[in-house]
Structure formats: C-alpha cells, structure tokens
Amino acid sequence: MKETTLISISLLAYIGSWAFYLACVTFRGRIAGSLGDLMALAGLLAQAGALVLRWVESHRIGIGHAPLSNLYESMVFFSFAVVLIYLLVGLKLRNRLLGVCVMPIAFLTIASTSLMKRDIQPLVPALQSNWLTAHVITCFLGYGAFAVAFGASILYMVKSGRESRHLDTNETAFVDALPRAAVLDEFTYRLIAFGFPLLTLGIITGAAWANTAWGTYWSWDPKETWSLIVWLIYAAYLHARLARGWRGKKSALLSIIGFCATLFCYLGVNLLLSGLHSYATG
Amino acid sequence: MKPAHDSQRGRTLYDHLSSVRLTILLCIALALASVLGTLLPQNQQHEHYVQRYGSTLARLLETLGLFDLYHSAWFVGLLSLLALNLTVCTMRRLPTVWRAVRRDLQPPTLEALKNWKQVSAVAFEANPEGVDKALREAAGRLFRRPRYSTRDGIRFYGAQRGRFSRFGPYVTHASVLLILLGAVIGSLAGFKGFVIVGEGGTFDAVELQPSGVLRPLGFTVHCTRFIMTSYPDGTPKEYRSEIVIRDGQGRILRDGPVRVNHPLSYNGITFYQSSYQSIPEVTFSVRENATGRATTVTAKLNSPFPVGPEGRTRAMLLSFDPDFQMPQEMAHLLQAPRRGMGPAAQLVMLKERGTQEVFWVFKNFPDFNKGKEDTYSFEIADYKMYTYTGLQVVKDPGTPVIWAGCVLMVLGFLLSFFFDHEIIWIALDTQSGHRRGTILFAGRAIRHPASYGGRFAGLVRTFEQRLAPFLHRTSSSTRQAGHLEGGR
Numbered sequence: 001m002k003e004t005t006l007i008s009i010s011l012l013a014y015i016g017s018w019a020f021y022l023a024c025v026t027f028r029g030r031i032a033g034s035l036g037d038l039m040a041l042a043g044l045l046a047q048a049g050a051l052v053l054r055w056v057e058s059h060r061i062g063i064g065h066a067p068l069s070n071l072y073e074s075m076v077f078f079s080f081a082v083v084l085i086y087l088l089v090g091l092k093l094r095n096r097l098l099g100v101c102v103m104p105i106a107f108l109t110i111a112s113t114s115l116m117k118r119d120i121q122p123l124v125p126a127l128q129s130n131w132l133t134a135h136v137i138t139c140f141l142g143y144g145a146f147a148v149a150f151g152a153s154i155l156y157m158v159k160s161g162r163e164s165r166h167l168d169t170n171e172t173a174f175v176d177a178l179p180r181a182a183v184l185d186e187f188t189y190r191l192i193a194f195g196f197p198l199l200t201l202g203i204i205t206g207a208a209w210a211n212t213a214w215g216t217y218w219s220w221d222p223k224e225t226w227s228l229i230v231w232l233i234y235a236a237y238l239h240a241r242l243a244r245g246w247r248g249k250k251s252a253l254l255s256i257i258g259f260c261a262t263l264f265c266y267l268g269v270n271l272l273l274s275g276l277h278s279y280a281t282g
Numbered sequence: 283m284k285p286a287h288d289s290q291r292g293r294t295l296y297d298h299l300s301s302v303r304l305t306i307l308l309c310i311a312l313a314l315a316s317v318l319g320t321l322l323p324q325n326q327q328h329e330h331y332v333q334r335y336g337s338t339l340a341r342l343l344e345t346l347g348l349f350d351l352y353h354s355a356w357f358v359g360l361l362s363l364l365a366l367n368l369t370v371c372t373m374r375r376l377p378t379v380w381r382a383v384r385r386d387l388q389p390p391t392l393e394a395l396k397n398w399k400q401v402s403a404v405a406f407e408a409n410p411e412g413v414d415k416a417l418r419e420a421a422g423r424l425f426r427r428p429r430y431s432t433r434d435g436i437r438f439y440g441a442q443r444g445r446f447s448r449f450g451p452y453v454t455h456a457s458v459l460l461i462l463l464g465a466v467i468g469s470l471a472g473f474k475g476f477v478i479v480g481e482g483g484t485f486d487a488v489e490l491q492p493s494g495v496l497r498p499l500g501f502t503v504h505c506t507r508f509i510m511t512s513y514p515d516g517t518p519k520e521y522r523s524e525i526v527i528r529d530g531q532g533r534i535l536r537d538g539p540v541r542v543n544h545p546l547s548y549n550g551i552t553f554y555q556s557s558y559q560s561i562p563e564v565t566f567s568v569r570e571n572a573t574g575r576a577t578t579v580t581a582k583l584n585s586p587f588p589v590g591p592e593g594r595t596r597a598m599l600l601s602f603d604p605d606f607q608m609p610q611e612m613a614h615l616l617q618a619p620r621r622g623m624g625p626a627a628q629l630v631m632l633k634e635r636g637t638q639e640v641f642w643v644f645k646n647f648p649d650f651n652k653g654k655e656d657t658y659s660f661e662i663a664d665y666k667m668y669t670y671t672g673l674q675v676v677k678d679p680g681t682p683v684i685w686a687g688c689v690l691m692v693l694g695f696l697l698s699f700f701f702d703h704e705i706i707w708i709a710l711d712t713q714s715g716h717r718r719g720t721i722l723f724a725g726r727a728i729r730h731p732a733s734y735g736g737r738f739a740g741l742v743r744t745f746e747q748r749l750a751p752f753l754h755r756t757s758s759s760t761r762q763a764g765h766l767e768g769g770r
Contacts (some may be wrong), residue, residue, distance in 0.1 A: 062514065122513040124518055124544065125518060125541070126542055204688045214554060214556070215678075217684060220319065225352075240306050
C-alpha cells in the first residue's frame with residue numbers, strides 16, 4: 001500500500017470518527033461512541049503505517065531519515081500525536097463530546113497537507129543530527145496533550161456556563177451529558193501536567209541541538225522565543241492552580257490561550273516569521 | 283503553600299517578593315515582552331528601522347530598548363526579578379516543607395480522620411487482637427516504617443509514602459536559577475566570535491560578536507581545506523572545514539574536520555561550521571572607446587577601482603556568477619537561448635556627476651551589452667573563485683551549568699507531577715469486651731488530592747484482602763471522590 005493511500009484512509013477514518021461522535025452525543029447512542037473510538041484507532045494505525053512506509057521509502061532512495069523533517073511530515077505527525085494522546089488519555093473522560101472537539105484538529109491538519117509538497121527531501125546539514133527525532137517527538141507529544149487539554153477547556157466553558165445558569169432543558173441534552181465542570185477542570189490540569197514536562201524536554205533537546213549545530217543553546221530565534229512563551233503561559237497556569245488554587249474559568253482561559261500560543265509557535269512562526277526553523281515551510 | 287497572611291494590608295516587601303502572585307505576573311510579563319520581541323525585527327541596522335518606522339518612532343523604540351529587547355535593561359531586570367522571586371519564595375517556604383517532611387506522622391483523632399477526603403469504613407466481627415496483628419503485618423508489607431499508637435482505646439496505624447515529592451517545586455525553582463546562572467557565566471566568562479578564512483589561510487584571533495573587537499586565541503588555526511558536497515537534486519549535503527590547531531612553535535595541538543552538528547573543541551574553545559562564501563576576483567580588460575586604448579584591472583567585490591588613463595572614473599564589481607542562469611522570461615534577449623550563460627559580472631560606473639549606471643558583462647557573449655556604456659567597453663579576461671569558510675568560535679563555560687539545570691528541571695517535574703506525598707491512617711475501633719468493631723481507612727494526597735481516589739480505593743482493597751482471613755465482613759461503607767472527580 002502507498003503512503004498517500006494510508007494518509008487518505010486516516011483522513012476518512014478521522015472524519016468518520018468525528019461523525020460517529022456527533023451521532024453519539026446527539027442521539028446518545030453507545031454503539032456510535034464505540035464506533036467513533038474504533039475509527040479513531042483505525043485512523044491512527046493507518047497514520048502509523050504511513051509514517052513507517054515513508055521512513056522505509058526514504059532509506060530505499062538512499063537518504064534515510066525519520067519522517068519528521070519538513071512541514072508536511074510534521075503536520076502528519078502532529079495529528080498523529082493529537083489522536084494518540086486523545087486515545088491514551090482522552091478516553092478516560094468517558095465523554096465523546098471531547099472527541100467532537102478534538103478530532104477536527106486532527107482531520108483539518110491532515111486535510112491541509114493535501115496542498116503541500118509531499119516528496120521526501122534529503123536532510124540539509126543542519127538537520128543531520130540524532131537530536132532531530134527526540135526533539136520533534138517530545139515537542140509534538142506536548143502539543144498533542146495541549147490540544148486535548150484545549151478541547152477539555154472548551155467543554156469546561158460550555159458546561160460551567162450551563163451550570164451557573166441552572167438550566168436544564170432538553171434542547172441542550174448533550175451539554176448536560178457532560179461530566180461535571182470540576183471533573184473537566186481536573187482533566188485539563190492532568191493533560192497540561194503531562195504536556196508541560198514534554199514541552200520542556202522538547203525545548204531542552206532543541207537547545208542541546210542548537211548548541212552542537214550553532215554553538216549557542218539559545219539565540220532568541222522566533223521559534224525558540226515562542227516555545228518559551230508557550231512554556232511561560234503553562235508555567236503560569238500550573239502556579240496559579242497548584243499554589244494559588246485557581247480553578248474553573250480563569251484557568252480554562254489560560255489553557256485556551258496556551259493552545260493558541262502553541263499553534264502560533266508551531267505554524268504561525270514557520271509561516272509568518274523568519275528564523276532558524278525556516279526550512280519547515282513547505 | 284499559601285502566603286503566611288492573605289490579607290492585602292500589612293504585606294511587607296518580603297511578602298510580595300516571595301508571592302506566587304508575583305511569579306505568575308512575571309511569567310505573563312515575560313511572555314508578553316517576548317511576543318513583542320518576535321514582532322519587532324531585532325538587532326538590525328539603524329537605517330533599517332528609520333526606513334521602516336520613521337526617524338522619530340525609531341528613536342523612541344530604540345530608547346526603550348525594543349530593538350535589542352532580550353538584552354535590554356528592563357528585560358534583564360524582569361529575569362532578575364524572577365530569579366529573586368524564586369529565591370525568596372524558596373527561602374521562605376522550604377524550611378516549612380522541610381519540617382513537615384521531617385516530622386513523623388502525628389496520630390490524629392478519630393473525628394479528624396472522618397473528615398478526610400478519602401474515607402472507607404469496614405465493620406467486622408472477630409478477635410480484635412487478630413485484626414490488630416493482621417493490620418500491622420499488612421502495613422509493614424505495604425509501607426516503610428508504619429507508625430502505631432493508641433488513644434482512648436482506639437488503635438491507630440499510620441503510614442506515608444512519596445514524602446520527597448514535596449521538594450519537587452523547589453528542585454524546579456533551583457533548576458531555573460541554575461539555568462539563569464549558566465547564562466550569566468556564559469556572558470561574563472565566555473565569548474562568541476566569528477571568522478572567515480580561505481583555504482590555506484591561518485588565523486590566531488577572532489572578531490567578537492557583536493562588539494567587533496579582535497580577541498587573540500592563544501594558538502593559531504590553519505584551514506587546509508573547505509569541502510562542500512550536494513545530493514543529486516542539488517540540496518547541500520555536507521559543509522566541512524579541515525582545520526589544524528598549532529601552538530606558537532608550530533606543534534600540532536589538534537586537527538580534524540569541523541562539520542555542521544560536529545564541532546571541534548580545543549582548550550574550551552569550540553569551532554562550529556557556520557557558513558561559507560565563494561569570493562570572486564575578476565580581471566577585466568577595459569577599452570576606452572574614443573581612443574581604443576586598453577588596460578587591465580583586477581576587481582574585488584564592492585570595492586571601487588579606477589577606470590581609464592586618468593582614473594577619474596571609477597567602477598565597482600557588484601556581483602559575479604561563474605555560470606549565470608538567465609531567467610526564463612529573459613531568454614529571448616539572446617540569439618541562442620541558453621540558460622547556463624557562463625561567467626557574468628555585474629558592474630556599476632561611479633561617475634563624477636554622481637549618476638550611477640548598472641550593467642552586466644558576459645565572458646562568453648562580449649557583445650551582449652555593447653552600447654550600454656558608451657565611454658568604456660568591459661570584457662572579462664579572467665576570474666578566480668576563492669572559497670572561504672565561516673566558523674563560529676565560541677567559549678562558553680556556562681554550558682555545563684545549563685545542562686545540570688536542565689537535568690534538575692526534568693527531575694523536579696518528575697517529583698512534582700508523577701509522585702505525590704500520600705498519607706494513610708487506619709483506625710481500629712473495638713467495643714471493649716466484644717468481638718466486633720470497625721476499621722476506618724482515611725487517606726489523603728498533598729498535591730493532587732483529586733486524583734488520589736483511585737489509588738486509595740486500591741489500597742483499601744489490598745488491606746481488605748489481607749484482612750479477609752481474620753474478619754467476617756459485616757458491612758462496609760465508602761465515601762470517596764471518584765477517579766477524576768473532586769476540585770473544590
């Protein structure tokens with residue numbers, strides 16, 4: 001099977017998963033929810049297969065490297081990380097509305113790669129480093145955790161608005177089916193407490209790499225600076241929560257801002273600002 | 283972890299400096315400042331800013347330090363304040379945490395235990411001494427150094443684990459301080475320099491960045507070769523400079539290749555492959571059209587050279603390409619359209635009246651630009667390409683401190699997020715003279731109380747399994763927060 005076929009299959013599977021999740025929360029169908037989980041898993045496996053095929057292919061044409069080296073490859077891996085974290089951690093929430101929030105992040109990312117150059121490119125000298133794999137994997141698993149945390153924070157906002165107004169009409173059945181706001185709040189925290197050390201490892205491996213490549217572990221390049229901005233936002237979130245007892249809307253808002261900064265750090269910097277990561281543009 | 287007194291009044295400077303509120307404010311302030319720094323171009327030439335923002339605004343922004351934001355006094359001040367905040371916060375809270383961790387478990391009262399977040403009770407009918415023995419045995423197996431005590435006829439069994447995790451936040455704070463310290467050491471005791479050297483060239487000093495000061499290295503560096511290879515599709519594959527380091531007497535101290543991602547170090551100074559340049563030297567044959575007299579002149583990039591007998595007119599080589607690629611849309615200008623056009627030089631005439639005229643000269647098409655320049659005719663007689671390698675030369679004694687800080691930070695996160703200080707008390711309440719009573723399990727976790735429920739339930743189950751042979755379970759009641767539930 002070809003890599004592009006597998007990517008298309010994963011795209012369809014994620015859209016299917018999203019549709020089943022929608023059906024599940026709308027009609028409260030248990031089977032639809034399980035089918036949504038299965039479709040998400042199928043999409044994840046297809047994507048894993050595509051990553052492996054691409055890796056093998058790169059070795060076959062003699063420029064073997066992990067498929068994590070340009071924008072297309074990183075976007076495929078980003079959606080992979082989001083779905084992986086969702087299936088590993090997100091399912092524990094036992095509420096498919098989270099899937100309704102998270103799956104679009106995955107399939108919109110894959111869909112947008114159809115506009116990009118997909119050919120396997122050889123690594124320029126700066127990218128020929130053992131740090132490449134460790135750096136990209138830690139960063140993107142962190143991004144994935146923040147993405148799922150973002151989904152949970154959105155649900156929190158919806159749910160807490162509902163709880164505070166004490167409305168219980170049938171029109172908003174799927175909102176009422178959500179876990180209690182406090183549960184969503186704790187769930188968001190757990191994901192951020194999982195993603196934050198991963199982002200930190202990503203920044204550290206990036207610094208170690210920069211130090212062997214350019215002789216400076218930190219040069220205030222836009223990418224580095226934005227990763228620090230993301231780090232500072234989540235550091236503020238953790239301090240506010242653990243030491244000052246922030247709960248609810250304020251911390252959910254920080255989590256949402258944190259993910260917006262993450263997205264800018266990942267895509268905005270590559271597309272809008274120039275810098276050391278400029279190879280990851282097309 | 284809350285400040286000693288929460289009221290706004292009566293807070294001293296020390297209170298403010300040690301507050302988590304300040305930490306959060308500083309994190310947000312540093313994040314906003316960093317955003318600004320990525321929006322405004324940093325460390326450009328002054329003219330660039332004037333062109334972009336106008337002279338008034340440019341001067342204002344420059345005065346505020348916004349063009350070298352990350353090294354400006356106020357940004358460094360914010361970082362210093364963060365360091366102070368972390369230090370004072372740690373000094374203030376660490377002794378309390380230290381005492382709390384050192385202090386052994388204090389036997390609580392039954393009433394207090396009943397109010398703990400995680401509580402589970404089992405009523406039993408059995409010989410209390412047997413249950414006591416079983417509880418001690420189970421506690422001894424599951425925990426290190428459990429505590430036993432008796433108060434008002436109720437027997438208490440206490441145990442804890444993960445006390446060390448209480449230090450997690452302070453380990454993390456220490457790691458941030460260590461990283462900042464490493465950066466300070468690097469900027470005080472280290473240097474960053476850059477040198478451009480041609481094949482066969484030698485240097486014993488580097489130009490420091492950004493000051494431009496020459497710094498002697500204490501040894502000489504000779505570049506024997508610079509090699510650049512490409513993949514079949516033209517993407518660069520490797521840049522490599524072969525260098526030899528010698529002392530004053532010419533003895534070889536170190537030699538080897540410097541490649542991207544594979545630097546070479548000697549005596550704490552590290553050489554990094556940074557860039558390369560191909561610098562041309564072009565010899566022109568210049569003919570004065572009026573007289574037909576021809577002269578030859580050798581030109582380097584961007585340095586004006588005299589033209590003509592009196593040398594009153596000057597010209598300058600702007601660019602040179604050993605194999606000029608004619609853009610497709612301009613190919614029709616040539617009679618034989620070819621894309622690789624061979625050597626081409628771009629020149630500018632600097633005339634006395636101040637007018638400038640830019641034109642191209644092609645070695646293989648000498649007639650191409652005839653008539654453009656009416657006084658003189660240029661032809662490329664010969665050219666040489668000199669390859670230069672750009673090496674970043676860095677001494678940074680702060681890096682080991684930075685890496686130690688990074689390791690410590692990861693350790694701090696492990697302690698903070700993946701371990702917790704958990705305390706469990708078991709109260710054995712027997713009605714005197716009867717073979718029945720209740721066992722109360724109470725547990726709590728210090729940092730993540732909300733997520734302790736699952737582990738507490740598991741622990742209670744384990745105890746009950748170990749107690750099973752000794753008691754006839756009559757009833758049990760459990761009050762505990764769900765796996766994920768809780769909050770406040």
